[in-house]
Every structure is written in C-alpha cells, then in structure tokens.
Amino acid sequence: MDLLAGLLAILIMAGTTLNTGFAAVYAIRGLRLSRTILAYAVIAGFVANGFLGGLLWVTHLTSIFWAALGVIAINALAVFAHRRMGTPLRYLAAQSKAVVLVWLGASSILFCLAHVEPSQPNWLQDGPYVYKNWTLPVRVQFLVGDMPADNALPAMAGEMMARNLSFRDVRPLAPGQEVSNRPLLMSAIYLPYRLILGGGADHVDTVPTLHYVGTDWPDLEALITDRSFSVYLATAITANAALIIAVILLLQFYAVPYAIPLAIFGFAVTPYFILHTIFTWPKSLAAFILSTAFIAALERRQAFLIASLAALAYWAHSYAILFTAGYCMYLFTEALSGYLKDRTKKSFVDNGRSLSLSAACVVSILLPWFIWTRYGLKIEADLLSQNAGLGLSLIQQIQIKLANIGTIFSFNFMDLEHNSLNGLNLLFSVHLASAIGIIPFLLLPAAICVGPLRFSRLMLFAVLLPAAAVTLLFGVPNPPLLHGWQAAIPILFVSALAFINSHMGRKMLIASTAITLAVSVIALGCRGYVAYRFGDQQSVMLHYLDHQPVDLDSHPVSPISVQGVSKMSLFTAPPAEYTFGPFNAHDRLALRLDVAVHEEVYDYSGADVTRFIVTAHELQSGETYTVFDQSLDVRNNPNDRGWHGGVFPLPAGLDQAFTLTLVCDPGPAGQSVADWCIWGEPAIIPTH
Incomplete structure (x- = not known):
C-alpha cells in the first residue's frame, strides 16, 4: 500500500x-x-x-x-x-x-x-x-x-x-x-x-x-x-x-543529436544522479531551478526572470545562495557592458532599470525567509559556522581545502582499503568523472575553453565561481560534489557533450555514453552487492569517523598520526568508557583494533602504564567477556610506542546480541594524568 x-x-x-x-x-x-x-x-x-x-x-x-x-x-x-x-x-x-x-x-x-x-x-x-x-x-x-x-x-x-x-x-x-x-x-x-x-x-x-x-x-x-x-x-x-528535464533541454538548445538517449544513458543512469535523486535532500531541485536560470540567460530572457529563478533556488536549498550571488554578478556585468557599448543616457536608464528590477526581485524572494527565521523564530542560520572550520589554523584550512579539491579531480584509492566494495561505490559518487562521464571529464577543459559553452561571463559567474566558492567554503573534509556542486554538474555535462559533438562527431558521442553506461552499471552493482551482502562483505565501524581536527579537550573522532602512521581514531582519557552496539552475534566474528598512546606524552615525567580493555556484554544473559586487554608503558619502554593491535576473535560462547565497551584504564598505579588513549579504527569484521 x-x-x-x-x-x-x-x-x-x-x-x-x-x-x-x-x-x-x-x-x-x-x-x-x-x-x-x-x-x-x-x-x-x-x-x-x-x-x-x-x-x-x-x-x-x-x-x-x-x-x-x-x-x-x-x-x-x-x-x-x-x-x-x-x-x-x-x-x-x-x-x-x-x-x-x-x-x-x-x-x-x-x-x-x-x-x-x-x-x-x-x-x-x-x-x-x-x-x-x-x-x-x-x-x-x-x-x-x-x-x-x-x-x-x-x-x-x-x-x-x-x-x-x-x-x-x-x-x-x-x-x-x-x-x-x-x-x-x-x-x-x-x-x-x-x-x-x-x-x-x-x-x-x-x-x-x-x-x-x-x-x-x-x-x-x-x-x-x-x-x-x-x-x-x-x-x-x-x-x-526534474533535473533531467534541464539536461535534455540544454542538449536540445545546443542541437546535440540524440539528446534524450544521451541524457538517459549518459546522465540519468550515473550513481551520482541516482544518489542525489533518491537521497531526497533538495539539492537537485535547487540545481534544476538554477539550470533553468542558465537556460533563461542563454535565451537572453529578461534580467528579472533570471534573477528570480536564481533567488527561488535558495528556497529549495541554502547552498544555492552562492549561485544566486553568481547570477547577480553576471547580470551586473551584463548591464555594465550594455551601458559601456554606447554610453548614452537612454542606455544608462534602461540598464539601470533592468538591474534595479532584478535586485528588487531577489530581495523580495529572499527577504521573507530571513525575516521569518531571524525575527519570527529568533533562530540564526549557522550552516556556515558548521562547515567553515572557523577554529582551525590557516595551514589546516589549506590542507583540508586541497584535500576537498582532490576528491573532485583525482581518485583516492585509500577509500578502497579493507577490500570495501562500498569504498569503490563511494569513489563513483563523489568524483567529477563519475558525475559527467569519463570521456566528458577528460575533455572538459577543452570544452570550457573552446566549446559551444566556452568560457564566458555566464559560465564564469553562474557556474565556475559559485562552484569554486562552494569548494573553498568548507573548512572540514567534505566532497564538494555532495555539497553544492549539483547545480554545476548539468552545465558541465552539456558543455562537454556539445564540445564532443562539434569537434569529434556523433560516433564519439555514442562511445562516450556507452563508456559512462558501463561504468555506472559496475558502480551500481557494487553498491547493490554491498547492500545485500553487508554482513559478509562489509566491516561495521563501531563509531562514526567524523573527519574533525584533533582536539584533546572535546575528544572528537579524527585522523590521528602515531609515529608517521595515521588512522581514523577515537581519542579518550581516563576515566573513559564507550559502549557500542548492540550487535547480532553469529559465528566467526572478530574485533579489528589498533591502540596507541598519544605521542605528546611519550617523554612526560608523569606518564606511566596505560591499559586498554575491550569487553563484550551479552544483553540477555548478562555475561561479560574480555576481548582485548593490553597495557602500554610508553615512557619507560620504547617498544610500547606506536600502534599495537590486530584481529581478535570474539569469544566462542558469545551467541546472543551483545555490546562492546572500550575502556581506557589508568593502570595499576591509578595515575591518569598522561593516559591519552587512541583507539584506531575499531571494527567488527567477519573472519571468513
């Protein structure tokens, strides 16, 4: 029903x-x-x-x-x-x-x-x-x-x-x-x-x-x-x-043959389009509205219509505000260029009137939302502060932004560690080549420079600069293609296909689409296999690996490097006890875990033995089993420095639903001042 x-x-x-x-x-x-x-x-x-x-x-x-x-x-x-x-x-x-x-x-x-x-x-x-x-x-x-x-x-x-x-x-x-x-x-x-x-x-x-x-x-x-x-x-x-509508109409506008088949098999079948359509955050709705604004600009529609569409996209998703600003900049440069062509009073009045009407449309569409939330609800928007990484140093900001840019243009095969098919699917979901196709991705620079949608004020202000702003806005690790590039993807896709059509012919169009279709089928097959064989093929992380900088006071999960080896880790200090689960018990399960003491306390005079304990607790029987117990004395024993761990089979008697508890213990002396425990990538994994 x-x-x-x-x-x-x-x-x-x-x-x-x-x-x-x-x-x-x-x-x-x-x-x-x-x-x-x-x-x-x-x-x-x-x-x-x-x-x-x-x-x-x-x-x-x-x-x-x-x-x-x-x-x-x-x-x-x-x-x-x-x-x-x-x-x-x-x-x-x-x-x-x-x-x-x-x-x-x-x-x-x-x-x-x-x-x-x-x-x-x-x-x-x-x-x-x-x-x-x-x-x-x-x-x-x-x-x-x-x-x-x-x-x-x-x-x-x-x-x-x-x-x-x-x-x-x-x-x-x-x-x-x-x-x-x-x-x-x-x-x-x-x-x-x-x-x-x-x-x-x-x-x-x-x-x-x-x-x-x-x-x-x-x-x-x-x-x-x-x-x-x-x-x-x-x-x-x-x-x-509805984003597929804009893609088809853009292809038809540039007289690209087979517009509907190309849109279906070269765009709609990609994991990127499917993910953002099924996963119903309204970013693709905003992208459709902004793509229609792009079409209106190509058709030389009235400036107020373009501005209204760009502003309306914000009501779908707040990331669109950057593209709204981009379209406003485009309309301003168009009005300025129109005036500079003849520099007459009539031109000044006409272009000024057009620009004023556009600004009035943008303000009248956006202002009610900000008045209602700020003064009616008395709730300030904090999306920028959530994602900008404002507490980080300049070096950290640069490193994170470069890493984010890297997810757009280069594959990070580290995502495939532990033979995770889900990692392969992730690569196909956040990379530009997966969103527009491998051949269009390779030809995109040429398409932007010399193609039918070649570098222009419209492409610069309405697509490239807002997409760059989205990328540079994030001060925390986040793939830009998931968080704001949705409005740029259809324009870049059509740009590449229009270039292929005008410079390489129809056969290359068909070949490019066939390759995209094949890659998409493989990627979707990987995701389907993971979804249906999760228990056998996928490690279940005990915690969410939230990529935040190391903060020794608030204990976030983060990438932590110990003696040159970095792992996504949970940082704790005694008395600290974290319980995860419940998990469904079945035979041949194991705990994969690495532990370490933080490098900053290796030579601290108050450092002593730090004890790492992992216990499994059966919910029905109340039985508790020790899965892992190791003590490290990093100040007095250099061999205890660095990562220690491995794969530890869960107890054979564990046959009911259970929880796992990670305990950072101060050791026999009870001295906890320098017991900085790092739990590296703990996971429940199958042993077969």
Whole structure:
C-alpha cells in the first residue's frame, strides 16, 4: 500500500505541476513560443504546489478535506485559465511529451528503487545514523551508502507543518539541524500530498524525545511513518528528478543529436544522479531551478526572470545562495557592458532599470525567509559556522581545502582499503568523472575553453565561481560534489557533450555514453552487492569517523598520526568508557583494533602504564567477556610506542546480541594524568 500511495502521489503531483505550470507560464507572452517552456512550466507548477502547502500550513487547515479541496481548486483554476487564454495544450503536450515521459519514468523507477529492502546491518553507527530504527528513511540512508540523516529533514519539517507544531517551540529539526538552515520549499510541496495520501496527521501535545550524544533532542523522526515517508519520497524524488528535464533541454538548445538517449544513458543512469535523486535532500531541485536560470540567460530572457529563478533556488536549498550571488554578478556585468557599448543616457536608464528590477526581485524572494527565521523564530542560520572550520589554523584550512579539491579531480584509492566494495561505490559518487562521464571529464577543459559553452561571463559567474566558492567554503573534509556542486554538474555535462559533438562527431558521442553506461552499471552493482551482502562483505565501524581536527579537550573522532602512521581514531582519557552496539552475534566474528598512546606524552615525567580493555556484554544473559586487554608503558619502554593491535576473535560462547565497551584504564598505579588513549579504527569484521 505504501508503494501504491507513493506512485499515486507521483501521478497527482506531476499532473498538478504541469497543469498549473503551463497555465502560469503561458500567461507570460514572452515564454509562449519558447522551446524550453517545459522547464519554466515545471518550476511554476512546483511554486503552485508549494504555495498551496504554505497556505494550508499558515491557515492551520491541515486536514485531508482541505488539502484535497486545495489540489482540486488549483487544478480547476488552471483549466479555467487555459480556456480563457486558449492555451494550445495539444501543441504543448506534443512538444514536451517525450521529455515528460522521461521525467515521470525516471521518477517512478527511482521511487520503486528507494523501496528496495537491503540487508539490515548489525549496527548503525553514530553520526550518519542519528536514528537507529530500521525505518524507511534509515533504509534509504543505508541504500545510498551511509549518507547523513539529511534526507528526512524536509519530511520532518512537513510533519511539523501537518501537525501544526511550532518551529519556534520544537527545535531543532534533528541534532544540530535548525530550520533556519533548511528552507521549506520541498516541505511545502510535499504537505498537500502528505495530508491526502500519507495517513493521519493528528496534533500531538508533546514530541517524543531522542537521547543522542548525551543530549535530549526532539524526536521528529518518530512522527514519520513508512506510509508518510513513502509519499514524501514520491514528491521529493519527482522534484529532484526534474533535473533531467534541464539536461535534455540544454542538449536540445545546443542541437546535440540524440539528446534524450544521451541524457538517459549518459546522465540519468550515473550513481551520482541516482544518489542525489533518491537521497531526497533538495539539492537537485535547487540545481534544476538554477539550470533553468542558465537556460533563461542563454535565451537572453529578461534580467528579472533570471534573477528570480536564481533567488527561488535558495528556497529549495541554502547552498544555492552562492549561485544566486553568481547570477547577480553576471547580470551586473551584463548591464555594465550594455551601458559601456554606447554610453548614452537612454542606455544608462534602461540598464539601470533592468538591474534595479532584478535586485528588487531577489530581495523580495529572499527577504521573507530571513525575516521569518531571524525575527519570527529568533533562530540564526549557522550552516556556515558548521562547515567553515572557523577554529582551525590557516595551514589546516589549506590542507583540508586541497584535500576537498582532490576528491573532485583525482581518485583516492585509500577509500578502497579493507577490500570495501562500498569504498569503490563511494569513489563513483563523489568524483567529477563519475558525475559527467569519463570521456566528458577528460575533455572538459577543452570544452570550457573552446566549446559551444566556452568560457564566458555566464559560465564564469553562474557556474565556475559559485562552484569554486562552494569548494573553498568548507573548512572540514567534505566532497564538494555532495555539497553544492549539483547545480554545476548539468552545465558541465552539456558543455562537454556539445564540445564532443562539434569537434569529434556523433560516433564519439555514442562511445562516450556507452563508456559512462558501463561504468555506472559496475558502480551500481557494487553498491547493490554491498547492500545485500553487508554482513559478509562489509566491516561495521563501531563509531562514526567524523573527519574533525584533533582536539584533546572535546575528544572528537579524527585522523590521528602515531609515529608517521595515521588512522581514523577515537581519542579518550581516563576515566573513559564507550559502549557500542548492540550487535547480532553469529559465528566467526572478530574485533579489528589498533591502540596507541598519544605521542605528546611519550617523554612526560608523569606518564606511566596505560591499559586498554575491550569487553563484550551479552544483553540477555548478562555475561561479560574480555576481548582485548593490553597495557602500554610508553615512557619507560620504547617498544610500547606506536600502534599495537590486530584481529581478535570474539569469544566462542558469545551467541546472543551483545555490546562492546572500550575502556581506557589508568593502570595499576591509578595515575591518569598522561593516559591519552587512541583507539584506531575499531571494527567488527567477519573472519571468513
């Protein structure tokens, strides 16, 4: 039933989007004959759905009756507008039919793929898995490769809207995730269909509490059912999959042959597109809106339309603000160039008026959000401070940014350690060659310099500079292709294919697409194998390897180097005791672990014996087994310095669900001042 409800939501939402969108766009005389009218219509339809959702929310008419009445009403108004304007629907449908079918087909297939049931792992690590129940949102997280819980944030916001919960009183949406960082366009689009098809949405007086990392948080995920999240997947996947529309229209704009097959087999089948569509953070929705702004600029549309589209993308995801700024810079340079061509008073007035109108559109679209969150909710946006690494030194910042850039242009085969097929899948998900194809990636520099979309003000300000800004913004290790490059990828893909078509011919286009298809099938096969054979093929890390700098006071998990060998590690000091699990016991399991004492205390006069202990505790019987016990005296015994460890089989009598506890003990003297324990990459692994 959940699957059927979602498929029905796709049909109703897509129909409403196209009906209302074409009515709105056809009313704009300049867009009526545009070859790319479909992109503008879909965006207008999304806005209509979002407006309806927002209206239901602010009026507290959040019931199935009012939601259904609202959907019927906006469709009826659109039909009335079509008749009044004499919209040539048959012509528009014939012009857009193939592209619409690709969009709906991709949405439906990926929606069904998101419901595939992977094998449940023994344990879900902290960090990406804030929520531990094997629910549909968590299954999607695991299916795409241990991504963070961001995929459920718009659904949580939509659940609050459906239940008339206050964003000021119930916060944050999830640990560390304030609504001020998460604009609500996707949630508003989802709300009407949540009310109609997602089951009951009764008001709750108190929100359940989640205890996570020593703090109590509102547990909004507990309000989400698999039924309601299935409807959310349907609407969000349909919105994200609209990016394929922009890709096809861009290829057609540059007269690249086989535009639809190339878009399907060279772009839509890549792990990158599939990941960002199924994993329903609305970055691809923002990318679709920004790509349409790029199309509008190519078509030399009015500046205010380009500016409005660029600003609207922010309501999908906050990273788009950098691209909004880029489009504003582009429009400013265009206006300046227009004036400098003849330097007349009329030119000054015309270009100044165009620029002023564009600025007014941007401000009027963005300002309500900032006023509501800053002064209405009194919640400041902190997304920049979360990701900028503001407490790091300049050297650390440079090192991290260079490493982030490296994930775009070079493969890091260290991700393949321990024979992890999931690591191979990760490479295909964060590298530019995986997003646009190997041949287009190799030819991209030439395409940018001499191709049909060659280096221009539009490419510079609307694509390259914002993408560079996203890359340089992050002061913590994060692949830029996951965090902001979504809007640049379709433009770079089309640029490369247009260059191949104009300089190398159709055969090279087909060969390039065939290679991309083959690589994508291999990458997706690796991910599928990992998802279904998790217990046999994948090591289960005991903790989330959060790439943060070493901080000896707050004990984060980080890469720590001991005598030149770096491992992702948990740093602790006595009295410290960390418990992980539960794990499902079965035969032939082992603990892989390396331990070390921090180099900074090797020659400290107060250093003595440091003891590392790992115990396994059976939950049902209460039995406790010692798995690992080692003492190191780094000051008096040089052989105890460096890493020590290996693979340690779990006790044979361990046949029930169990937890593992890591204990940093001060040793027989009880002196803990210099017992700085480092636990290197602990993991439960199969021994066969």
